[in-house]
Amino acid sequence: MKIIVSVKQVPARDSSLRELETSDFSFEMNEPDAYALEEALQLRDKLGGEVVVVSAGPASAGQIIREALAKGADRAIHVETAEGERMSDALSTATLLAQAIKPEAPDFVLTGLQSDDLGYGQTGVVLAELLGFAHATIIMEVEPLDGKVRVKRELEDGWFQHVTLPLPAVLTIQSGIKKLRYATLMGIKKAKTKEVRVIPAAAASEAKVERVYAPERSKKSQIFTGDARTAAKELVEKLKFEARVI
Amino acid sequence: MSVLVVLEKRGGLEALAAAYRLSADVEAVVIGSAEATAPVKTYVLNHPLLAQYTPDGYTAALEQLIRAVNPEAVVFPHTYQVRDYAPKLATRFGQPFISDVTDIQDKVHFVRQLFQGKLNADVSCAGRPLFVSVQAGAFRAAESSGSGTASVFEVRLDAAQIRSQPEAPFRESQRSVDLGAAEIIVSVGRGIKDKENIAVVEELAQVLNAELAASRPICDNGWLTMERQVGSSGQTVSPKMYLAVGISGAIQHLVGMKGSKTVVAINKDENAPIFESADYGIVGDLFEVVPALIEEIKKVRG
Numbered sequence: 001m002k003i004i005v006s007v008k009q010v011p012a013r014d015s016s017l018r019e020l021e022t023s024d025f026s027f028e029m030n031e032p033d034a035y036a037l038e039e040a041l042q043l044r045d046k047l048g049g050e051v052v053v054v055s056a057g058p059a060s061a062g063q064i065i066r067e068a069l070a071k072g073a074d075r076a077i078h079v080e081t082a083e084g085e086r087m088s089d090a091l092s093t094a095t096l097l098a099q100a101i102k103p104e105a106p107d108f109v110l111t112g113l114q115s116d117d118l119g120y121g122q123t124g125v126v127l128a129e130l131l132g133f134a135h136a137t138i139i140m141e142v143e144p145l146d147g148k149v150r151v152k153r154e155l156e157d158g159w160f161q162h163v164t165l166p167l168p169a170v171l172t173i174q175s176g177i178k179k180l181r182y183a184t185l186m187g188i189k190k191a192k193t194k195e196v197r198v199i200p201a202a203a204a205s206e207a208k209v210e211r212v213y214a215p216e217r218s219k220k221s222q223i224f225t226g227d228a229r230t231a232a233k234e235l236v237e238k239l240k241f242e243a244r245v246i
Numbered sequence: 247m248s249v250l251v252v253l254e255k256r257g258g259l260e261a262l263a264a265a266y267r268l269s270a271d272v273e274a275v276v277i278g279s280a281e282a283t284a285p286v287k288t289y290v291l292n293h294p295l296l297a298q299y300t301p302d303g304y305t306a307a308l309e310q311l312i313r314a315v316n317p318e319a320v321v322f323p324h325t326y327q328v329r330d331y332a333p334k335l336a337t338r339f340g341q342p343f344i345s346d347v348t349d350i351q352d353k354v355h356f357v358r359q360l361f362q363g364k365l366n367a368d369v370s371c372a373g374r375p376l377f378v379s380v381q382a383g384a385f386r387a388a389e390s391s392g393s394g395t396a397s398v399f400e401v402r403l404d405a406a407q408i409r410s411q412p413e414a415p416f417r418e419s420q421r422s423v424d425l426g427a428a429e430i431i432v433s434v435g436r437g438i439k440d441k442e443n444i445a446v447v448e449e450l451a452q453v454l455n456a457e458l459a460a461s462r463p464i465c466d467n468g469w470l471t472m473e474r475q476v477g478s479s480g481q482t483v484s485p486k487m488y489l490a491v492g493i494s495g496a497i498q499h500l501v502g503m504k505g506s507k508t509v510v511a512i513n514k515d516e517n518a519p520i521f522e523s524a525d526y527g528i529v530g531d532l533f534e535v536v537p538a539l540i541e542e543i544k545k546v547r548g
Binding site: 116117134137156166175212215235 | 256301333340342359360525535541
């Protein structure tokens with residue numbers, strides 16, 4: 001089995017608004033992609049074969065590629081874009097990824113269901129269309145069959161569904177479905193000798209981000225910021241006499 | 247500009263409202279059944295192969311209609327089903343899909359949330375047709391009354407085009423917690439940090455005579471059962487009071503509790519998106535605020 005897992009480098013999840021506005025944040029692997037990587041590693045451990053990590057992003061994305069290799073991925077392809085192209089739309093990103101993935105002729109392509117930064121939630125689906133593969137989204141369980149795969153999809157409102165797809169297939173993985181492994185010291189050491197092929201590329205985004213700004217409060221909220229005791233007292237006062245909910 | 251709205255059981259009339267923000271020239275399409283009705287000309291796509299949703303079937307059917315009708319924009323509600331096929335459909339037209347839009351300004355700027363709702367972005371796209379989906383609750387649903395006309399559009403589909411074989415949808419287990427009926431809900435998120443700390447919010451729920459709920463990560467960790475999850479993948483609730491403790495307010499959570507009458511948020515990050523939806527909020531450490539709140543509530547509740 002050849003399993004491609006597509007990962008993205010994003011600003012750390014707990015970055016504050018100020019850090020995001022001033023670009024003074026640290027980066028990490030997109031959390032849903034970390035679950036896709038985990039699923040890919042477990043599939044390989046069960047079926048044999050290799051896990052190839054693919055990431056489109058600037059040079060600094062090498063950080064999460066090494067992390068994936070340290071966790072056990074076998075090799076990597078880094079589609080290296082310019083630092084200023086982080087805002088490109090899912091179609092242009094998936095186009096770059098598809099060019100790198102196509103020659104690999106994989107059985108599976110796994111990725112997270114969405115990114116924590118732009119949140120388009122569509123790179124996997126667009127990839128499937130560009131590669132001509134079947135796909136399924138928001139996957140909770142993966143059950144490989146002979147030449148096929150049966151997956152459990154999450155639907156809305158507590159509903160689920162099983163779907164069987166022919167291989168090759170693209171699956172977008174839901175967060176939280178398995179426990180994530182940590183990289184071992186041995187893994188980190190080994191990662192240094194693993195192949196990372198760098199392909200320079202330029203994203204051609206059709207959707208343009210014109211402006212990024214802090215959202216205005218849509219509701220008139222009353223916020224209490226004092227010490228816990230005073231704030232709690234003021235809040236309870238409001239809830240009792242103004243909102244009349246307690 | 248001519249706009250085609252894709253109707254689904256959920257959110258179709260909100261997508262219609264968004265479409266009217268682009269143009270008065272709006273038509274709609276419904277797939278599989280004529281269940282969703284809109285007060286505009288509505289194409290009905292019926293075919294035995296569309297009886298069950300598949301991304302291949304829906305993409306092929308809508309591609310045929312769009313090529314025939316040639317709209318300048320296609321607007322969808324942002325449901326899980328739309329997320330599953332609309333990016334594929336847009337790719338067929340070589341177009342990006344501007345997903346999960348919360349507002350439209352000057353007919354050309356589509357407002358999207360970035361970084362889990364911490365920032366907004368205005369996105370524009372020159373190519374046509376535009377493919378746009380709108381976030382649940384972002385647009386006030388259009389009136390469903392008025393005269394619409396249904397027009398059957400013949401789709402050509404071949405069984406060999408449909409690669410996935412879906413089985414019947416199911417629910418994991420019978421729900422024993424009905425959050426929908428709760429008057430007050432105390433909901434807990436990542437900020438609680440550890441399973442042992444759940445007891446803190448349990449006590450708060452108890453003094454308020456409230457149901458305990460949670461955001462997704464808490465249920466993923468098994469700290470509370472899945473049936474207590476609020477959000478797009480969990481339950482949708484509309485209590486008199488929703489008290490969010492240590493919940494940052496990701497879009498997926500907000501859509502599940504937007505209908506609450508009074509929203510109270512406790513979070514240490516003053517810029518957490520949950521405060522956007524809150525009527526009252528306390529910025530502070532929940533481990534100090536919640537015990538203080540329990541004390542105060544006990545006082546007024548005697």
